[in-house]
Amino acid sequence: MLKFFRKIRHKLLADLPASKGGNRVTRYLVYALGEILLVVIGILIALQINTWNEERKISKERNQFMQSIKEDLIADTLSLQETLGKWNIQLADLNAFxxxxxxxxxxxxxxxxxRYEFSPYFSSFSGFNDNTYRSMLNTGKLSILHPELRKVLQAHYNQQLDTKEWHVNQIELYQxxxxxxxxxxxxNIDAKFISNQALEDIVWKDINPKQLILVLNSWGTRKSFYYQSHIPRFEARLEETVFILETHFNK
Known part of the structure; x- marks a missing residue:
């Protein structure tokens, strides 16, 4: 490209009228202006090439992040579906008890x-897959995403964080x-330290019935609340995750 402009410049110099062509000052000025023009054109071309390369690099990085976020969201849907399935079964068992x-x-x-049917066990949630989003947030890479998607993801992962913190708090209360x-x-669990029937009989023989009823009621109420509050909240997270996948990642 620069060679092309340089040839034009030489031709212009060659085509100067004889009266002007012999004027060294005029020829020098034309030559200098041509050289400056070539430098400017070269800089503009270099900047454009650099811009193209940078845009291509950003586009590639954006696609990689999009794919990684999509995989995280898919993993969340599977994890949420599995956990919700367990909670519904456990709630049914609790209601039967x-x-x-x-x-x-x-x-x-x-x-x-x-004594023989009480079960304290429950399923906790393993956690959301937000590593990609947190990495982008910490490194300032969120800016490469489309503004609309960025806004959606920020709201989504903030909701996840609130749900996670609430979940941890509910586990502590239940425990x-x-x-x-x-x-x-x-x-009556396999992990119990004392399994001697006679020793257990001593405890159960002398229990306070009123205290048993109070403690059992407190436990059952808390466990029932655990499921009844968790299930709709996590169903909302699942619906939200599926919606984001279908709206922004399956086009």
């Missing part, structure tokens, strides 16, 4: 039921209630 408790005829029947139970009554 509740029905048994509320149809016992006497305290001995209740003690037997609680506190379980500890209150286990501090007073043995649990």
């Amino acid at each position: 509740k029905q048994q408790v509320n149809t016992t005829k006497n305290i001995d029947s209740l003690i037997f039921l609680v 506190t209630v379980v500890r209150t139970y286990t501090d007073q009554f043995p649990m």
Whole structure:
């Protein structure tokens, strides 16, 4: 390209009228202006090439981040579906146990039921897959995304963070209630330290029925709330994740 402009400049010099062509000052000025023009053109071309290369680099990086975020969102949908499935099953089991408790005829029947059927277990959520987003946020790379998508993802991951913190808090509250139970009554689990039937009989023989009912009610209420509050909240996160995938990543 520069050679082309240089040839034009030489031709212009050659075509100067004889009266002007012999004027060294005029020829020098034309030559100097031509040289300046060539330099300016060269700079503009270099800048344009650099801009193209930078845009291509950003586009490639954007596509890589988009693919990684898409994989994170897909992983979230699978994890949420699995966890919600477990919670619904566990809630059904809890309701069945509740029905048994509320149809016992006497305290001995209740003690037997609680002693052998009580289950403190629950499924917690493993966590959201937000590594790509957090990495982009920490490195300032979010700016390469389309403004609309960036706004959607910021709201989405902020919701995830709030849900995660709330979930951790609910687990701590539930574990506190379980500890209150286990501090007073043995649990029928494989991991228990004392498995001697005679020793357990001593504990269950002398329990305070009123205290058992109070602690059992506190535990059941907390566990029921755990599922009834978690399921709709996490269903909302699932619906939101699926919507983002379908709207912004499956085009």
